[in-house]
Amino acid sequence: MKRGVTRRPLIGLVVLAAIAVLFIALPLIGLLANVDWSHLPAQLVSADVLTALRLSLECSVIAVAISLVIGVPLAYLLARTSIPGRRLMRGLVTLPLVLPPVVGGIALQTAFGRTTPIGTLLDHFDIVLPFSTAGAAIAEAFVAFPFLVITVEAGLRQRDDHFEEVAATLGARPWRRFWRVTLPLAAPSIAAGAALCWARALGEFGATITFAGSFPGTTETLPIAAYSSFEGSGQVGMAITLSLLLLAISVLVLVVLRDRWLGALR
Amino acid sequence: MSLHARVRTQLGSLGLECDISVEANVTVAVLGPNGAGKTTLLRVIAGLVPLDEGHIEVNGAVFEDTATRTWLTPEARRVGFVFQDHGLFPNLSVLDNVAFGLRARGVDRKTANTKAHEWLERVDLGRYATSRPAALSGGQSQRAALARVLVTDPHVLLLDEPLAAVDASARLELRRALREHLSTFTAVRLIVTHDPLEAASLAERVVVLEDGRVTQEGPFGDVSARPRSPWIARVVGLNLLHGAVSSGALLLDDGSSLTVATGVQGPALATIQPRAVALYRQPPDGSPRNVLRCKVAGVDPEGDRWRIRLDGPFPLVAEVTPAAAAELRLAEGGEVFAVVKATEIDVYSV
Numbered sequence: 001m002k003r004g005v006t007r008r009p010l011i012g013l014v015v016l017a018a019i020a021v022l023f024i025a026l027p028l029i030g031l032l033a034n035v036d037w038s039h040l041p042a043q044l045v046s047a048d049v050l051t052a053l054r055l056s057l058e059c060s061v062i063a064v065a066i067s068l069v070i071g072v073p074l075a076y077l078l079a080r081t082s083i084p085g086r087r088l089m090r091g092l093v094t095l096p097l098v099l100p101p102v103v104g105g106i107a108l109q110t111a112f113g114r115t116t117p118i119g120t121l122l123d124h125f126d127i128v129l130p131f132s133t134a135g136a137a138i139a140e141a142f143v144a145f146p147f148l149v150i151t152v153e154a155g156l157r158q159r160d161d162h163f164e165e166v167a168a169t170l171g172a173r174p175w176r177r178f179w180r181v182t183l184p185l186a187a188p189s190i191a192a193g194a195a196l197c198w199a200r201a202l203g204e205f206g207a208t209i210t211f212a213g214s215f216p217g218t219t220e221t222l223p224i225a226a227y228s229s230f231e232g233s234g235q236v237g238m239a240i241t242l243s244l245l246l247l248a249i250s251v252l253v254l255v256v257l258r259d260r261w262l263g264a265l266r
Numbered sequence: 267m268s269l270h271a272r273v274r275t276q277l278g279s280l281g282l283e284c285d286i287s288v289e290a291n292v293t294v295a296v297l298g299p300n301g302a303g304k305t306t307l308l309r310v311i312a313g314l315v316p317l318d319e320g321h322i323e324v325n326g327a328v329f330e331d332t333a334t335r336t337w338l339t340p341e342a343r344r345v346g347f348v349f350q351d352h353g354l355f356p357n358l359s360v361l362d363n364v365a366f367g368l369r370a371r372g373v374d375r376k377t378a379n380t381k382a383h384e385w386l387e388r389v390d391l392g393r394y395a396t397s398r399p400a401a402l403s404g405g406q407s408q409r410a411a412l413a414r415v416l417v418t419d420p421h422v423l424l425l426d427e428p429l430a431a432v433d434a435s436a437r438l439e440l441r442r443a444l445r446e447h448l449s450t451f452t453a454v455r456l457i458v459t460h461d462p463l464e465a466a467s468l469a470e471r472v473v474v475l476e477d478g479r480v481t482q483e484g485p486f487g488d489v490s491a492r493p494r495s496p497w498i499a500r501v502v503g504l505n506l507l508h509g510a511v512s513s514g515a516l517l518l519d520d521g522s523s524l525t526v527a528t529g530v531q532g533p534a535l536a537t538i539q540p541r542a543v544a545l546y547r548q549p550p551d552g553s554p555r556n557v558l559r560c561k562v563a564g565v566d567p568e569g570d571r572w573r574i575r576l577d578g579p580f581p582l583v584a585e586v587t588p589a590a591a592a593e594l595r596l597a598e599g600g601e602v603f604a605v606v607k608a609t610e611i612d613v614y615s616v
Contacts, residue, residue, distance in 0.1 A: 166353035168340040169312050170367035171418065180366075184357045 036237050043241045052225040060201040063140035067197050071148040079156035097146045105210025136212035136219040140201035148193040155189020199253040267325050269454040274319040282478040293455040295469030303478040304458040308424045312347045313340035324421050346415030350426040352407045354399035360410050361395040367418035385413040405436040422454045462501045474498050492614050505538040522579035524556045528613035542610035543584035546603045558604045
């Protein structure tokens with residue numbers, strides 16, 4: 001592409017593109033410039049940060065686990081079968097991608113709140129979702145799970161079912177084909193989907209705070225803790241430290257996925 | 267052991283309608299042009315494509331019967347299918363690939379690995395046991411795929427274009443190895459190919475499949491000597507004519523006629539070897555020969571025999587030496603006289 005008439009780009013486009021890059025870069029530079037590097041190590045291992053970090057990891061890992069268990073089968077059905085209502089289902093699954101997370105939180109509240117039928121039923125088993133750690137994980141799963149489904153579905157679509165046919169002629173029954181052929185061949189896309197899903201769950205804020213609130217140690221995950229320090233208690237330094245931590249994790253995810261995502265663009 | 271299949275199935279624009287029987291210890295080759303339905307036939311037998319109507323049985327066990335609504339799943343059919351692309355699982359080692367069928371049928375890991383190893387040694391791939399299939403050449407991957415199905419001791423062996431994914435230099439050696447392995451395997455053996463050489467060297471019997479229908483079957487020698495369709499005549503390099511014999515003359519469908527020496531009467535096919543077609547610049551006279559005025563439609567140099575395509579009363583191919591071609595100054599569009607002796611025309615009933 002970089003030859004002929006497009007070799008010398010238009011100056012106007014260069015200027016706008018430079019603004020775009022600055023637009024993304026400046027806030028990050030601002031964040032890094034305001035880090036109190038001398039107090040950073042102490043802050044990172046402070047009880048508050050560690051509590052929020054542990055809670056964030058817990059909730060996001062549960063969210064990914066939920067997404068894997070129900071998301072991979074859904075992706076398989078969407079990619080490989082022609083069950084009726086497929087298009088509707090795909091639309092429904094992708095809805096949380098565009099839905100404001102706050103709306104997701106309120107919707108979860110109306111479905112699983114303590115006074116709802118499901119909430120009452122769960123109450124009998126001493127399970128309470130709203131304003132609990134489990135609720136925070138559910139809220140994160142709700143928002144993050146489309147990333148997994150879409151990535152895995154695309155991965156499954158890249159191959160037809162030829163290897164499943166081969167396995168069948170070799171005597172493998174359907175479940176064996178699924179475990180031994182379909183899943184291993186889809187492993188790269190499942191890993192990528194899980195990583196994306198995890199990153200999204202880790203950063204989840206709106207649905208979580210609406211459905212689960214912000215109780216330190218129970219539902220106050222890293223992003224919520226960052227927001228509370230920044231807005232509530234005016235501890236801007238702490239907010240920046242927490243933001244830096246989240247930024248580092250995001251960069252890590254990007255590095256892990258770089259071959260898969262950036263490699264495809266090269 | 268034997269396979270009997272009556273197949274009627276419509277797949278897109280291809281209507282497959284053929285009956286096929288294969289006895290044990292005889293390798294049968296389904297020979298036909300691309301798109302004739304050869305692969306579909308194998309897929310039907312393996313249970314990967316359902317029958318619209320028909321019946322498939324192996325050793326008396328019914329795989330599928332549309333009349334009684336019987337259908338066995340592919341995994342229950344004990345069919346060994348070597349796919350054209352070999353279909354080795356890219357994520358498994360060569361050994362795990364070969365052991366896959368045994369593991370799927372409930373053999374424990376240790377026994378399965380031992381047997382898989384034995385087979386890898388038999389196909390001369392022992393040192394590739396831990397390699398991924400991507401590390402194998404076309405011929406090696408073909409042998410691995412063959413070992414993978416033979417280790418499961420299938421009742422039917424299906425080979426789809428076994429040498430297609432192998433480069434030409436390795437083909438001769440692989441064909442020899444393949445023939446050897448086929449001879450040790452006693453169950454039903456069915457090979458699909460578009461290459462008459464492959465059919466001739468690997469199979470005892472040939473079934474010609476064209477456009478979903480069987481046009482001819484029999485030993486390869488018979489089929490190639492007396493082809494019944496233009497396609498098979500072309501691939502074995504013969505001129506095929508279609509007409510009717512009446513009092514020593516073969517009347518062709520286009521209205522022209524040839525003098526023939528035959529006892530056959532009525533509708534008949536006739537073949538002429540290209541090298542039996544002599545070419546002259548002037549019409550020769552004398553003996554009762556067939557002289558055809560033709561235009562040269564094309565000259566295809568092939569080693570020390572050049573194939574000359576002729577446009578006359580009917581299309582004809584002649585074979586001459588390069589020296590003769592030069593002497594006759596053969597060039598596209600030029601006029602020549604093709605001469606065929608009556609005794610060189612092989613006439614047989616339709």
